[in-house]
Amino acid sequence: MTQVTREHWASRTGFLLASIGSAAGLGNIWRFSYVAGENGGASFLLVYVLCVLFIGLPIVIAEISIGRAAQGDAVLAFRSARPDRPWFVAGGLAVAGCFFILGFYGVIAGWALKYFVAALSGELWQAPQHNHYFKDFLAQPLAPVIWQFLMMAVTTGVVACGVQRGIEAVNRWLMPVLAAIVAVLAAYALTLDGAAKGLNFLFAPDWSALRHPQIYVAAIGQAFFSLGIGMAIFLTYGSYLARSQRVPSAAALIVVGDTLLAVVAGLAIFPAVFSFGLNPAEGPELAFITLPSLFALMPAGHWFGTLFFGLLVGAALTSMFSIMEVPVAYFMRRTGRSRRAVTLSLGAVIFLVGVPASLGYSILATITIAGRNILELYDFGVANFLLPLGGIATALFTGWGWGRIRALPGADLHDNATGKIWLFCLRFIAPMFIAIAFFSNSMVLD
């Protein structure tokens, strides 16, 4: 049942790159750009950064610490920290949640792959109207499922190779490439005429927008999604970290890396959107309709577009590895079977969980709740309910359940100002704000 030797990261850099790769994904590019676009740009960014600092960072520290202390999967980690209390339920929620997250995430990652290939082959640039191109693609039942399958197959293949030889090895070369691509895209977008309007949109807050409660709810949801917290992902990655590695500095780097990636991706997207007089508040279709039509008009836009979709595919993959690793770690321990066998079976199940989300645009399009189709329900439910629920559980567990005496040294912190602020955020700030966002979302659904 128990493993004799647990895998570990080959180096701290490997752990950091894999963790930033986990955090940075579709959330930073596809989701950040449309949520920021819908919620006023700079004012949203401001609230977002506050949520990341006071809610996101403390939870990332907590997750890594719990995992590193236990050297075990999500359920085992909560159980070994407090065997006398039912906190392991939080670990179970995370394991189950990952099936849904990766299910629908794989679908959108599949769209990104389709667009990357179409951009490379030139098909995308011949499409007369990108909005028809996108809708026609999604209206076919089979094609999107095949692209989703391909992304899931790559993810399964990499995770099956192991923590060091699969996940770490791929992140080590892919993450620097992705960082370079996003920097090149932003540098180029900033040279476009009218780029200043995009900069204004992203950095000059319209203070009156802060009066809309929606912006706070959207910012918390986005912080959870973009960092990928509440689903034991950093806990699981942290469980492959040697006890000698410091947690707070690693967590800070992860959070800064993730936020930078979203902002630089915004620097690539918004100047371009504004210089062509397009609307940034297009919703989830921004990356797949607005941007391709813009790339088609832009000088060197075909190159820009191809790189953009390549970035999207790479960023999605590095996140998919981490979401997959949570159930893989759990089921490896529970079943005692090999990593390869467990990963293959889970890959198949998760692919199937995602299929209805993909079909929500074709044969299951009539199934909607409050105007949302199946994929939008997965997305909304994950960002606004599942992740916050997991986040609250992690915060309350670390702040109250684990207890000051174990939690502080567990996170390499001390009973000084920093340690106190960390515990205060976990005990009060995070649960309170997450709960408020949670209930306002329940009202939106009614």
Ligand code: PHE
């Ligand atoms: N953080 C990842 C992104 O930004 C996605 C993710 C969400 C990962 C939830 C894990 C959990 O795309």
